[in-house]
Amino acid sequence: MKRWRRPLIVFLAALLAGAVRMPFEAALTGKLRAEGLLPGHLPIGTLDKIGQTGALVALGGLRTLVATFFNLRAYTFFTECRWDDVADTFDVIVELAPQTIYYWETGAAHQAYNASSYYLNDSDLPPLRRDAAWRAAVLKGRAFLERGIRNNPGNPKLNAYLGYLLTDGKKNRAFRDADATYLAAAEAYKIAADSREALPFFRRFQLYALARVAGREAEALALARQLYQASSNRTPTLQCVYFALEVHANPAPIDPEGFALSIFGSPKQAYVTLSNYWVRGGERLPVHGVARALKALETKLAIPADKSVFVQHPIREGEDE
Amino acid sequence: MADATPAVEICGLVKDFKTSFRRQMLRAVAGVSLRIEAGEVYGLIGPNGSGKSTTMKALLGLVAPTAGTCAIFGQDSLRVDSRREVGFLPENPYFYKHLSGAETLRFYGKLCGMRGRVLDDRVSELLALVDLESARDRRLGGYSKGMLQRIGLAQALVQDPRLLILDEPTAGVDPIGSRQIRDLIFKLRERGITVFLCSHLLEQVQEVCDRVGIIFQGKMVKEGRLEELIAIEDQTEIILRDASPDLVAQITALVADSPGAAVVRTGKPRTTLERLFLRETLRDDP
């Protein structure tokens, strides 16, 4: 046989073998992608950002190793308060390792908490710009977290963290529509609570978020009643929310004081818990009937007027039902 | 007498090599035929590049003939089974430096399917035969050239083949080592093993071979029994010991009287430099 014939035959055989194995490989790729075991293609943009050596290693199948390196770099940027660089680096990191929850959490935290606080307190920006920068950072953190959830749907940690961010009293004012925000928080907590690794308080927090959405009190009440069944759920906050929602649903028949006693046990306990709840007014938790109950309890317990809880936290308009 | 299949039969062997793209083919072997009977020692001699090594490689299946056939004890050389009866010692072999002498022999023995007691005994036997018992556990990296050739011979013999093919067995070896190798070849011939060697050290071929073939530019130019080939037919040699000059004069006169005969040369025959060397270094009579 001529010298070039054998290599040619090998080449043709390789083509044939390739045709034979391709369906199997494609099938396996599909299965692995479905099981979340195979990452997608790295976009060219990311390859640009990670440099040549990084691209070589990443393409050589060790993306998570490159991500580890970039994580260290992000840490350095963080210590130097270079927030844009932190954000950019985390963008690259999550492209390389999208299933590592830790990176999504940390990246979001850096923007929503560290960067925003920096802009507000430590930067040299003029006051008007500070607020805008603070807001931008919080929104960036939220967007990053939501992207993480899209990449890892159903992950309890990320969803819970989103819920936490959206219901955080200090970050609230960054989000325009309060109702929509709390609704989103409730949904996030719901996903977290529905997952297998859910922690007990996820469901309660779902309730708290839902209870703050105007017009969803009925739904919240149903959830509250369900949660109230189990005695392990009866935390002070839950008890108060349950109380308020029940009163809201049936304002007339319920005698707030009596009802409160049935929930809290003793007048003293009722007063302590409800007054602690009352002072958290800024969180927009439902307070239907709380004021009435407190007044009744103050009378019953003979609390002097100057020590009343309403001294420092007076009743505002619309809260006096 | 063993069966009459010749140990080696090469018929019309032709081998062409491509030198480079589109160039002429190089015809390394151009129609060589030779036949070696079992039990013979056959020497293939010729200058460098005459096709000796190629012929041997074709016999061993390392190279496929362009035309013609090669057979060992009746089996075609291209078949793996034909090599069961052959042991080969290539030119300037290196072997694996990290193995010791015994390990090397064991390796080759196992390749031939030997194992266990049989293999161990064979290894010891061969090491004794080639006089390397003292170096059996030394790594081949520390062997001298002569020792390497001898271990190479041992490796060739490991599966007790009926045919031994040696490519330049004494090239680069000092006279003492050469002599040992030649003695070994004699021993093997006594055992009935066929030896096919090629060399361009003509003196040594002359000592050892029964039949000789001269190959030049890929063709066999002369072949036959050694004595027949190198006898100078028209000359006769008489060597005398302690002959007086008178006796020599008498013989010379006698020859002068015979018609047609003439004295070519008288005087002291010369020993060879090799014999002198051996005599001095081994304290042995040649």
Next chain:
Amino acid sequence: MSPTPVSPARSNRGSHCGRIAVIATHAFTQLVRMKVFYFLAVFAVIVIGSNFFDLPQHVGPESAGINVLNSIKNWSIGMMSLFSVVFAIVATALLLPKDVEDRTLYTILAKPVPRIDYLAGKLLGVLLLVFVSLALMDVLMTVVLQIRTSMILSGQMEMAHSRGWPAAEIASLRADILSQGPNASLQGAVWAVFLRASIMASLALLISTFSTSTLFTSITSFLVYFIGYFQADARDVFLESGTAGTGWLARTVSLVVSLVLPDFHLFNVIDAVIQGQAMPLIRLGELTGIGLFYAVFYVLASWFIFAEKEF
């Protein structure tokens, strides 16, 4: 006339498996006794062992240290990947040319050794060495990982208890930490690393039957390795034949590349396992099947070329 007795040495025919085993163990010993192997191995051990010490971290207190475990896995598996691929390629690339140059190949082929046995034996010797090295590195990695995981676990449990976390949260934290520690899927990832190296070794064997230079074989093999990762993209280009603007030439070339070269993209499962995903055994089995297919094909192709080679 009685036939000459066949000596015991000659009567034993030997078997394919026996010969392959002899050549494989021999190649294994030859490679192990090469000093360069020792250097590589020591280097790998140092890198993996160094994970015992701390790297700069910046995690929040609740997840202190989990990222260390990720780091350890990344580094160790990265080292294993690098070592196994480099070694598989270079060791295979040098075996054949070395034998040809030293003429020891002649002595082996002059024995009744079929050429396929020779090739298979050499390849298996390399694979054996890669396997043993990976196993050692795996043990080291698992030990380091286990120790670190325990340290982190005890530290975190202490912190959680001192802060009075409820039981469910403590259990969740514990499960979190343990899931990042050593587990069966991680061993599956190491097996995938070995499969990849095996494919590269058999491919290097094929290339070395064409080429006579160790350097050429090594470089070509490395190139093929990288292209193997791109080839999944090439296949997609071909399959999306509706893309306007891609000429038929580009598509044909992509098709050819994706058919001929191995698809290493599948082995990116290693990354997912490092991030904590579990790999089902059946997928590992399928991956092994594909790896075996490549290896067998390349060995047969090598034999096809090598059978005709003249020395």
